[in-house]
Amino acid sequence: MRVYYLLFVLFFLFLLPVSGSGTIVNILQKYYCRVRGGRCALFGCLPREIPLGLCSHSGRKCCRRER
Numbered sequence: 234m235r236v237y238y239l240l241f242v243l244f245f246l247f248l249l250p251v252s253g254s255g256t257i258v259n260i261l262q263k264y265y266c267r268v269r270g271g272r273c274a275l276f277g278c279l280p281r282e283i284p285l286g287l288c289s290h291s292g293r294k295c296c297r298r299e300r
Contacts, residue, residue: 259289266295 266273266288273288278296285295 262286262295263288269295269297271295271297 263273266285269285271285273293274296275293278284278294282296282298285297287293288295
């Protein structure tokens with residue numbers, strides 16, 4: 234049973250991002266954008282889209298078509 238706790242801790246430490254690297258945060262932001270019905274735009278939203286938030290720390294925007 235204690236082996237499971239050790240494996241959980243090692244798995245959690247493996248998922249911690251290195252300082253300055255936000256890869257896990259970026260992945261979660263992209264997933265959250267897709268769940269909200271948006272897409273990640275490289276430069277900006279198209280004219281008939283509304284911004285929902287950010288997809289990454291580099292400035293990609295989450296955009297969705299107006300309803």
